[in-house]
Amino acid sequence: MSGSTAGWLLDELGATDRPPQPSGAAGLTLPDSLMTRSATGALTAQLASGEDPVTIDLVAHGPHLLVAGTTGSGKSELLLTLLTGMAACHPATEVSFILMDFKGGSSFAALSGLPHTMSMETNLAEAESLRTFDALGAELRRREELFLAAGAADFRSYRSAHPGADLPRLVVAVDELRVLMDDHPQAAALLARLAATGRSLGFHLVLATQRAQGAVGPDVRSNLGTVICLRTATEQESWDLLGTAEAFTIPADAPGRAYLKHGGQPARTFRAGQFAVAAGPPTLAPWTGAPTDPAPAPWPELVNLIRTEAETRGLLVPRQAVTPALPDSWSPDPAELTAVPGSVVAGLADLPRQRAQIPLRWLPGLEAPAAWIGTAAGGVDKAAQSVLAQLAGHDAVGTPAEATVVLDGAGVLYPAETAARMTPPKHWSVLTAEQSTPEALATALDRLRDELARPSSDQTFTVRLAVTQWGRWATQRVGTGYETLEEHVVQLLRDHGPGRLAAAFFGGRELAGGRVLGQVPTRFYLPAGTTPEHRMVWPTLHRVKEAPGRAVLVSPEHPAPGVAVQLSEPPSGGTPQP
């Protein structure tokens, strides 16, 4: 796209202070005035050009906007025009977007490349939508506290006093509001708060729906500054939104035809423009439906234009109010693994309220025993492999623990025919399910008791017990007595504090419902691959994506519903040998 092309786009967007274009400039030369406006006093985008131009300003005419219209009336296109227009006028540090696409990912996908897009959720990933609500609630509280501490009455006065602050106006756009409300009724309270405090805190709701009745609560409705009503399915809907029947009379073959109503003023009609490519340059052109109409909106081209310009000018991106979702697989880097000797990096914890994702450490021998509960498909065996490989790695380079007993029901340490075969350090006592007899179990437990009975020379040295596939061991008899392994282990944990006996348990239903869990306050629940029957005894947990290795941590520090974690992949190269 040439410089004159970009200039034309700017003219259409209303940016008048464009410097003269160098004539004959080759390649992509963008005018400086793209993304130069402050959004402190106005947040504008043009919706229609030509004889009947419409420019919307969400500060003056907002703070919130409802876009309603029946199927095919042009809501999604209008949202794209609005958001792209805002992005072209203002840099991301002035306005950023939180996009919630409840049409299955079809509405806002084109905008994912904008520097202004902080997060994009779809109803395909339900758990991710919930964390976005969490993060938005936290951002709302953060702004309240920030303004209070600064003695600022509202967003405008705060930004006027701090023009360089990393605090953009946040546009929360939802397409289709009704689906959001049906899927997440609990979001109504957050929307009501955003609606009520938006003006003072710098939030703007842009809500699109086929039918407003029932989807837009009274709190939101009373705070809407502007309604854009496209063709409605019923006369009543038009009356409800505009106070007239006019939107019902819009012909079906005129998508984009709409009525705009600010507060109590009479509604005015317009035809939303679309960015279109006629003889090349993108422009905001009225759509006539005639065969000569230009090809419709080249969204990727426009988004690319804005992104390239932002990159070229080195425009800053604000700190993300909504951090990206956890990755589907996560490996701690080598420095992280060795940073705290003896510790295990259990995974990456997601703290959307703190706008952070942090590596989560478990310090066996200092912290309470831990359990990983779920199925092999959900990643429990892999979690065991990761924990044991990290412990073996520490033993290989530092002073090993006094004793390590592993009851390896899952065959994690000697997996058959796997490339990443893990061989435990020589001084570990390992019992596989096949080797298990009452006598062998008694010997293993005696080993633990002997070590625990010896006065420790150094408090940091510990005795370790790890059990994989707990269900295979819990009810086994130990020695010649009648007590089960579970009873022995519960007694051991009661007798010896976490400072001496470090314990890790991996298992499924038997572990979740077992007595031993009463002695294990740190628990990772892995929902992938589990059934409702599995989860019957689980606490009510934070909803997370059901993917292998995705867990919810519940501990005294993080009580239920807990914290989402992506568990660490086993370190590559298997277990280091001493």
Ligand SMILES: Nc1ncnc2c1ncn2[C@@H]1O[C@H](COP(=O)(O)OP(=O)(O)OP(=O)(O)O)[C@@H](O)[C@H]1O
């Ligand atoms: N302003 C416009 N001018 C001309 N055509 C338009 C305009 N807006 C939308 N259209 C055309 O109308 C069709 C429907 O538009 P859009 O997908 O935005 O409707 P919608 O209201 O979001 O529908 P639904 O609720 O069923 O998803 C699209 O194919 C689009 O090309």
